[in-house]
Amino acid sequence: MRGKKLLAALLLGVGLCFVPSLGYGEIIQPVKPSVAFYMQEYKENPEQGLDEWRKDCDTKLPTMLDWSLVWAMTMYIMNNPTDFQSVNILYDSVGEFKEYYPENVDTKGKVCIEIMDVRGAFSHLISESSAKSRISLKQGFKAYLEVAYSYIDKWATNINTDIVGKFVSKGGIPLCYFYQGEYHLWEK
DSSP: OHHHHHHHHHHHHHHHHTSOOTTOOOOOOOOOOOHHHHHHHTSSOHHHHHHHHHHHHOOOOOOHHHHHHHHHHHHHHHHOTTTOOEEEEEEESSOGGGGGSOTTOOOTTEEEEEEEOTTOTTGGGSSOOOHHHHHHHHHHHHHHHHHHHTTTTTTSOOHHHHEEEEEEOTTSOEEEEEETTEEEEOOO
């Protein structure tokens, strides 16, 4: 009996030597676009074609802040598995997200947090215009924003000056926004 167990263990060990490693992967580098395509597209102006090709070949590597914000989103989901909302946290270095906020909001140099009510907790408040529903909408947004902010407070040290936030319904309707320390309802 003991010999059979030893033989089985030996055969299992030898068999596992031939199994390929789990988790083996390959990093696939993006293929650069063909310069011939751009030269064909810009026949009249080959310099512009070359410039466009160079723009498309440039790749921007993520910064440590970008990695930290992705880590923060992941940790938010992992630590709140039963009640998390959809959260996007991005740093806007040049102000390109300004178009997604009301006119008076400047996003340049700020961390933008978008929270989407995927669970529909506030969907019944969209059509209501009572003061009580507006207050509960702002309070709900404030609670979710503060939880999301707690994961990035090492990088964005002041919520009032470093954060711009937006609260969106499940259907993509903007409900509230946060700017310069104040919570505002989205004007229609």
